[in-house]
Amino acid sequence: MSRILDRVMDGMDIETFIICVSEDEGRRLTLQMFREMGFTDADIVFIQFQGPGVRVRARAYVHRPGDNYGWLKAGPVEGDVK
């Protein structure tokens, strides 16, 4: 069984709203959240702070151009349609 993440074509975005007091804090929390999820190659695509917190979209690249793409050699994942 291969990792499902192998099937991600390029990047994985997470969009959410984080309660915080400033954009800086929002950035920090977002990147930390990605690290906690095990993504090291993460970046903030868009962030906007207003009083209640940040609306943020952050991205972790699973495959960058020139990598060996998991989706080209992906074996079946458990429960897959054959």
Next chain:
Amino acid sequence: MTPRTILLAPIDPVHDVGLKMIRRGLKEAGHNTILLPPDLPPEEIIQEIINKRADTVLLSRTLGYGVAEILARFVDLADALGVRERVKLGIGGMAIRPELAAELGFDAGFGPGTTVEEALAFVEDREYVPEQGKRDKQKRDLTASYTYAYGNSVIAELLGQITGGILAWVQNKTSPGVLRARAREELWDVRRWRGYGKMTEFLKEYPGLCGEMTRNFYLKGIMHPKTRRFTREEVAALENYVSKTKERMTVPGLQHSLKKPMVFNQYGTGCPFMDTGHIKVSEAWGADGVIHFDPSWGARTEGFMDGFLTHQEDGTVITPANLNRIKQSLEPGTLWQIRAHRGLNTPETAVLAGKFQADFTKINICYGALGAGTDPARMTVDGVAAIKYAAKYGLPFDIVTNEELCGVPAHKAFAGMLISCALGLRLGGKPVLQPLFCYSPEVMVEGWMKDNYVDFNVAKVLALRRIIDAPLWPGAPIGFLTHTEDRIQSSASTAYHASLAAMLGVDAVTIASSDEAYSGGPISAPSKVDTLRAVGEGFRFFGNMKLEPSPQALEWSWQIEEDIAKVLRQVSERGDFVGALYDGILGSREDGAYPGRNGKDTVMNV
């Protein structure tokens, strides 16, 4: 087929619109239908099933609260009363997930977006086959209906003088770029290459015409540092991926009832594999055409490398193998553009585009010389040669005016575009005008778009239409510089520009992804889907509406037309096109245009 007796019941306090839609389809197909009102408890619905002797029951649930409970209660009761085994039981609606329906023992579950045909197939025990006919898109020649007749005789005459001067000037000139293009044209045969034939003659001549990097590649086998060759396993995996994906592909259009504009997007992640991934996604989400983006260093490098190569930075390297693979991955109806426009490989790119049967190329001498860093003299010699090859291969080419993005006012950029267009026509080509559609530096600086982003873009189209009857393809991409990193803003902005283009009846648009303004990493596949979906929604929303230009747009259009004529007169009076480029007549240093230096002093007399 015997008509069924179908009882339809909203198992919901109010929502029944979806169910009514489905009912109409079933009635039209000749079935007997009974529709119950909303808000009945399961007991009453079951009683009605018995009373009406229904053989099929269709429930609908929209509210997402307490769904599992109420449906489970329905099924338990139906079981207990012996109804369940006697009827075919389906459920649909916004709250329904197929997983839940199956778990609760329904015969089928239908979520949002169900078609009447799907419901009908269920009722009639047929297998549902999604609508066919979306599989083939036909390629259309967007230049076909144009006469290229001038509507402004003053401009026509000036263009005649200027292009006459250019053609006379280039007549006894050549360059390494022109010579490489000739070698590629005469000594490199695509069929022989596909059959792994040796290119001895070509390889004898070509490296000597290249710059150091490319020469080292041929003579010493040294690769560009950011590139590598694919392995055999990778290639086999790609082939497998492409053929499997093609089997499943359908190619929808975004235009609904509109005939145009066609929608193009760009690929150029650096890696032909990733590009192929992106291209298949773009096609599947409605793109009519795709555009090959090469790396920025490609424009500054004399000559192309060879082999199936990936590159780790923005832009996909042009090599015969890369183009060949990408071509093979396209659906038959997808239009394909290979940009030649701006650098030291312009004529050879046009030759390769021709040999690999691209549908378009892109050439603009002025943009190449003023906005893209190529020496004006070299760009002129190479540009004319590229136009000749485009004409020879019957390749229409767009004339992009992205020098506007550097700050050059629209009228100057358009004067330059019209010169390339007129050259194209004199040399038997099929030029396509590409005005920039965006919030451009000129209008930012002048404060012209305070009220709307419409009028100035409309003015450009009106002016060009009065000057010449030629195809129009705003770009490139539309909304450039108007986008931000926010995907909502980017997608919305792209859709507005595309809708504006549609309302003006132009032939095509090039769109960006919603990652256009994000520079932290490569463009992602979902961001391509974002803008394609947004554009489709824009086309849907405005439909066949035409735009009535405002007085301001009209006024600006006259101004642009007048100013174009002025610029062309200055170029003509200068009597030397290359000199005019250096002097800034078509875009000055103050505007933000700088005559390029790549390929300086490489023009040779013959």
